[in-house]
Amino acid sequence: MSARLILVTVLAVAIAAPLAAQQVQLSPPEVENARNSFIGxxxxxxxxxxxxxxDNYYPTMRLDKGAELTVVGIRFDWLKIVPPEGTMCYVSKLFVDRYGDGSAGRINADDVNIRVGSSIVNQKTAVVxxxxxxQDVKILGEEDEYFRIVPPANTYVYVNRKFVDPVRALGPVAVSEPRGRTRAPQDQGGQTAGPASTQPVQPPSTQEAAxxxxxxxxxxxxxxxKALATSAWEQVPVEQLLADYKALADxxxxxxxxxAIVADRLAKLPAxxxxxxxxxxxxKASRDAAxxxxxxxAEGDELSERLKDGPKTYVAIGELQVSTVQLGGGQLFRLVDPESKRTVCYLRGDPxxxxxxxxxxxxxxxxSTDRRLGDRMKLVDATEVVEVDRTQLYEKxxxxxxxVSLRRTEAQVSTENR
Structure with a gap:
């Protein structure tokens, strides 16, 4: 072998090696099917x-809100799903013999890669x-050295579980052969013995009962x-539902x-x-307020009865003084204690x-109240102002x-009631 041929061979191997490594990285890992599937x-x-x-795997398509998916497995936050309608797969033309009107083809070799395409990016490197x-494939078209085909059975794609709500459970998922072992079994004479078994894995009997x-x-x-969806709040045992779902999860x-359905309910029921x-x-606050x-x-009615034939009741009594406080440019007055001169309330009205x-x-x-006067200080919009005599207090x-200086003491009340 000439030195030139050896050099070309070495360069070819050096170039192909990293490309092959890249292809391995781009292919998704094997994710086992769950025992049961569900519609999301x-x-x-x-x-x-x-x-x-x-997220490091390239997108194949986008889905609208409300799109239904068949979920057959879970890997961390990712759901393994049957390819939705519109998914494209690719297979090398070298390994497909067309027949009929050209819309169908038959695989002519073993271990032929199925690659998933994309309607978003120009990629078809992931082997699924x-x-x-x-085996037969349905051909949709041609692209470079590949036939574009309908996704064959046992090919899957993935979607993040946070974007999918479980809707209803389905039956057992058929157990398919690992990737790369799709050839039908043969009998001792070398003849095809029939399709691979698709019976679900059966757990031990005691486990099955549990x-x-x-x-x-x-x-x-x-x-x-569902039955409680239209019930009043007090009839919905949310606490018990949470406890029961948690018991199932544990x-x-x-x-x-x-x-996944249980996890979804545990995530939504706390709200x-x-x-x-x-x-x-x-x-409860409404009942307490009522x-x-x-x-x-009732207290007001009782007081009204007691005061029906008694003295006239006013909002406030005190010595009238002009206030130095102004609100909105208007002059305020105040009522004060005749002795201590402490403010009883503020007045607003026609001078x-x-x-x-x-x-x-x-x-x-x-x-009313105004924060500029203090949280506890009252402001009275005066509609009636009459002069009174101290001797009229509590009688008229x-x-x-x-x-404070005008309030009756307990001794005075006791003396008046004798």
Whole structure:
């Protein structure tokens, strides 16, 4: 062999080696099918389907919100799904013999790579399965050295589980041969003995009974939720539902697909519980407020009866003074204790109606507060201002707000009641 030929061979190997390594990295890992599958539905628009279980695998297509998917396995946060409609796969033309009208082809070699394509990026490097000699494929078109084909059986793609809500459980997932072992079994004479077994894996009988019990419990919980969908809050046992779902999750008996349903309910029920608790707290506050109003109304009625033939009631009594405080450019007055001069309340009204300051007056009007006057200080919009005499207090006039120096002592009350 000449030196030149040896050099060319070495260069070819050096170039091919990293390319081969790159192809291995681009192919998704083997993800086992779950014992049971389920139907999921995308919960947002623009969900990316990827060629492998991770964000580092290229996207193959986008899904609209509400698209239904068949989930057959789970790997961490990624769901293994049957390729949705519109998924494209590719196989090398070298290993396909067309027949009929050209829309079908037959594989002419073993271990032929199935590559998944993309409607988003120009890639078709991820190997998602193998074909054996004699298998048929449906041809959709040609692209470079590949035929574009309908995804064969036992090829899968992936979607992030946070974008999929479980809808309903399906039956057992057929156990397929590992990737690269799709050739049909042969009998001793070398003839094809029939398709590979697709019976679900059967657990031991005791385990099967426990799994069946757990699955029945899950179905019961799901049916209970549906029945309670229109019930009043107090009739929805969210706390018990959470406890039951948690028990199923901790038991670890459910197949992966149904565990995903349990995980979904455990993720969503706490928000429902919070809503229930807020609703109950709001209802209790409303009941308490109604009871308080009834109590106040009863007390008011009792007071009205007691004061029906008694003295006239005013909002406040005190010595009238001009205030140095101004609100909105208007002049304020204040009622003070005749002895301590401490403010009883502030007044707002027509200065002409207020009259001379320094007098003991009784005032009626609506009450309010203003933070600029202090949180506890009342502001009265005076509609009635009358001068009173101290001798009239408690016999002809009383007030809600009285100066300390004008309040009756217990001894005075006792003397007056004799």
């Amino acid at each position: 539905q995308t919960n947002t628009a623009g969900v990316l389907v990827r060629s492998g279980p991770g 399965g193998k074909l054996s000699a004699g 799994v069946a019990e757990a699955e029945a419990k899950l179905e019961q919980l799901l049916q209970s939720e 038991g670890g008996l459910l197949p992966a697909a149904k565990q 429902l519980l919070e809503r229930k608790q807020r609703s109950q707290a709001s209802e 009871d308080k109003l009834k109590t106040l109304a 002409q109606k207020m009259g001379a300051t320094g007098r003991l007056v009784a005032v009626n009007g609506s009450q 006039v009383v007030a809600e707000m009285m100066p």
